[in-house]
Amino acid sequence: MKIQSLRSLCAALLLGASAVAATPVFAHGAAPDRHGGVVQSANDMSFELVAAADGAVIHVMEGAKAVATETDGRKTTTVRFTIKEPA
Template identity: 50%
Template sequence: MKTLTLTLFAALSLAGAASAQQAHSHGAAHDHQPLHGGVVVEASDMDFELVAKADSIALYVRDHGKAADLKGATGKLTLLAGSAKTEAALAPAGDRLEARGSFPTAAGTKVVATVQLAGRKPANVRFALK
């Protein structure tokens, strides 16, 4: 009887794990591919794509494959290149959040973005430029 109980428990555990994996699968609409030539990171169940240029940084936000509503959104960037630290505010600019200025964009530069979308908890997203 004890063996039957353990076998049944193991089978139910495996079935639950399979269901959880299927529930987490988002399908092709949520494949984390860059749409703007940037670096994509998933955080807070959303995709964040960072496109860094020497004079501007754009951050595109997608919620399950669709552009997120950026009305009222705010954000902050912190860029770390070696021992240099640069900070910039992000503001909505059409379909993205954007910062203008002079930015380090060399491979290996680390970027931390803190993004606040209306009605959501703040998201902290970490990138490494390629």
């Protein structure tokens, strides 16, 4: 009887281990905000828009690694839209 119980225990452990190993891993979830801004992801790139005192800053990440971005003096223009409801 002990051998049968041991076989049943081994079979149950093997079945449980295979169920855990078959669980999918979701590696490409939403990226956390690292600088207190708004994050948008595309493929393995993440873009974080952060408000600054003199405008806005965009932080670019590739996976867990920061991508060096250099500025050449370009400026952005922010357009604000207001939708008026009919009276």
